[in-house]
Amino acid sequence: MTETLWYTRCPVPTASGLAHSLGWLGESAAGNGLSFGVLQDAGPELAVRHFDHGLPGLVREGGNVPALAARAAGAPTRLIGLTWIDEAQAIVVGPDSTVSTAPELAGLRVGIPAWAQDQARSFPRAMALHGFANALRLGGLTLADVQVTEVAVEPNPQVRTESQQRGRSLTWGVEQLLDGTVDAIYVKGARAQEVAREHGLRIAVDLDATETRRLRVNNGTPRPITVHQELLDTRPEAVIGFLAQSLRAADWAAGDRDAAAAVLQRETLSGPEGVTAAYGADFHLGLHPSLSDERVELLGVQQQFLYTHGFLATDFDLESWIAREPLEQARALVASGRAAA
Numbered sequence: 001m002t003e004t005l006w007y008t009r010c011p012v013p014t015a016s017g018l019a020h021s022l023g024w025l026g027e028s029a030a031g032n033g034l035s036f037g038v039l040q041d042a043g044p045e046l047a048v049r050h051f052d053h054g055l056p057g058l059v060r061e062g063g064n065v066p067a068l069a070a071r072a073a074g075a076p077t078r079l080i081g082l083t084w085i086d087e088a089q090a091i092v093v094g095p096d097s098t099v100s101t102a103p104e105l106a107g108l109r110v111g112i113p114a115w116a117q118d119q120a121r122s123f124p125r126a127m128a129l130h131g132f133a134n135a136l137r138l139g140g141l142t143l144a145d146v147q148v149t150e151v152a153v154e155p156n157p158q159v160r161t162e163s164q165q166r167g168r169s170l171t172w173g174v175e176q177l178l179d180g181t182v183d184a185i186y187v188k189g190a191r192a193q194e195v196a197r198e199h200g201l202r203i204a205v206d207l208d209a210t211e212t213r214r215l216r217v218n219n220g221t222p223r224p225i226t227v228h229q230e231l232l233d234t235r236p237e238a239v240i241g242f243l244a245q246s247l248r249a250a251d252w253a254a255g256d257r258d259a260a261a262a263v264l265q266r267e268t269l270s271g272p273e274g275v276t277a278a279y280g281a282d283f284h285l286g287l288h289p290s291l292s293d294e295r296v297e298l299l300g301v302q303q304q305f306l307y308t309h310g311f312l313a314t315d316f317d318l319e320s321w322i323a324r325e326p327l328e329q330a331r332a333l334v335a336s337g338r339a340a341a
Helices: 015-021 026-030 063-071 122-140 174-178 189-196 227-236 236-255 257-268 273-278 293-308 325-336
Strands: 006-009 033-039 060-061 077-083 091-095 109-113 147-151 184-188 203-205 223-228
Touching: 006 015, 006 026, 006 236, 015 026, 015 236, 026 033, 026 236, 033 325, 060 236, 063 077, 063 122, 063 223, 063 293, 077 227, 077 236, 077 293, 091 122, 091 257, 109 122, 109 273, 122 184, 122 293, 184 189, 189 273, 223 227, 223 236, 227 236, 236 257, 236 273, 236 325, 257 273
Parallel strands: 006 033, 006 060, 109 147, 109 184
Antiparallel strands: 060 223, 077 223, 091 184, 091 203
């Protein structure tokens, strides 16, 4: 029987991250007779579970590449929610480059992170490939129209505490772009925006300028909330409580942008300008998890891209992965006012 509710997330805006920062996740776990732990604060023997989801008491809200790769590799997980935050995604070029449109990417050397030690940890490569594929599609091009140039990447990335993450660039290929090894790289998120500005990099293609959501699908869009099957089977009330506190936090954020922004600056490891530049002025209004048909369909787009490009060990039925009841019950709990008890 699981005695600890474990939580892990990435340094991005999430309702669960807000709920954790507010102390609500720990309170909910305690109310259900469980202790509460965060993988980012655990030792390396547990931190690795951020990628393979092999910890029975784990709830994970993070990038979809590791989540989908773990499921494809046989991890007994269920999908219990999806969030969508339009974090800035762009193809950037060096300070002296004249490239400023998608068609002009043709023939360029594009920096793509190398494979890591396994498929789940190769999320930097997956992000860059899909980011470039989407940008090229805007110009009527494909990946066959550019020169893929691999750049070094950490082969065994680990989840880190906030202090360990601080100052660590989440952008790959900046050095190679500046020294002329590559002509363009993919960047996303608040810290990447700051890194780009620090080095005078120019945006060649702004992927968030397109109104077509399919062209913004990537590791963080949509972002899945997954749970180990054992926790869902043995302590469903803890899973429902986790989701209820996330919904409460999303409501709280919608009503207090400044307070939410202060928390998200810590979560995203960036300053106030980085948060606004990366996630927009209204980021606080769209943090609620759902399992809408649109979000599930867009996750399916990502799943097929990853499978096609070798990031998934096997294909699998997406709908059978979804457990809809916990989120439905969490919504009812919040509506009744009992979630705050």
